[in-house]
Amino acid sequence: MNELISIITPTYNCGKFIAETIESVIDQTYVNWEMIIVDDCSTDNTKEIVESYALRDNRVKYHLLHKNAGAALARTKAMDIASGSYIAFLDSDDIWPKDKLHRQLSFMKQNNYLFTCTAYEQINEQGVALNKVIKTKYKTDYNGVLLSCPVGNSTVMYDVRKLGKFIVPDIRKRNDDALWLQILKKEKYIYGMTDVLMKYRIRNNSISSNKIDLVKYHWYLYRKIEKLSIVRSAAHICYWGIIKTLRIK
Structure with missing residues (x-):
């Protein structure tokens, strides 16, 4: 199990959190990954923080967009750059446990699944657990995602060799849901792990709040x-x- 996993991380003004996000990737027990961070023209210190990590670890790759275009285009750009056999998604304020990639890739290989997600827990802006776990379903099809989308963006991984790359629909909010729907037109189900393998940060000024x-x-x-x-x-x-x-x- 040595396939390259490309981690897709669009970011915008996330200097307060992105170091912790990057650290959670660097700490992974699965080491064959590349983290592609596409900056949607941040005006804070995001660029300096990410570049400092990129200098220390060449698996962390920073790309700055020419103009502010939104998370959908930033995510599409990162996917276009990606060279891995698998693509995983991680927002720039969320956190993974250190065995996330290893456990999820094992789950996919053992069951021959091409498209998966996991359960996750919520934390506040300070990283304190809110004692709320968002469960996932064993499997969800296109209609299931349309109805309730039991999919946490930063939990998703898929086999890009089998399913290919996608253009994320250019919509400011819910573009992650729109992407899952695109993938589910090629792969019938997204399969869910019951393991809690992501910490989702609830922010007061979140675009989805x-x-x-x-x-x-x-x-x-x-x-x-x-x-x-x-x-x-x-x-x-x-x-x-x-x-x-x-x-x-």
């Missing part, structure tokens, strides 16, 4: 990108709203 604002992005995803009917799109948004309300309660 405003649930009401997310409705219009779901509508755009369903209607403009996935070309669903008005009735089906409205039904999916209602279902999504109910699921989110129940989770909050």
Whole structure:
């Protein structure tokens, strides 16, 4: 088990957290990886932090976009640069346990799975556990992701040799969901590990923190990108709203 894993990390003004994210990759027990960090023109000290790691470890690779273009284009650029047999995704404020890559790659190989995710736990901005674990499902198909998307972005890994590379749909929010839907048009299921293999940081100013604002992005995803009917799109948004309300309660 020595395949190169390309880790895709778009970033923007994440200097407060990105060092901890990079450290969690460097500490991995699986060592054959490359971490491709694409900076969407940060205005803080993100560039200096990432470049300091890149100088110390040539597996960390920094790429700066020419202009601010959004996470979707940054993620697509990183995937385009990637040269690994597998692609894994890690947002620039999330954290992996040290055996994440080894355990997930073993899970994929043992079961001949091409597209997988894992359970994860939530932490606050200071990295303190919120005692909430987001479970995943054994397997989820296209319709399952449309309805509730039980997939944490920083838990996903897929076999790029078998499934190829993708262009992330250019939508400001929910572009990760849109990417999973693209992949599920080629691979029937995303398989979930019950292992908790990621810490997801809840940030007060997160782009995904405003649930009401997310409705219009779901509508755009369903209607403009996935070309669903008005009735089906409205039904999916209602279902999504109910699921989110129940989770909050």
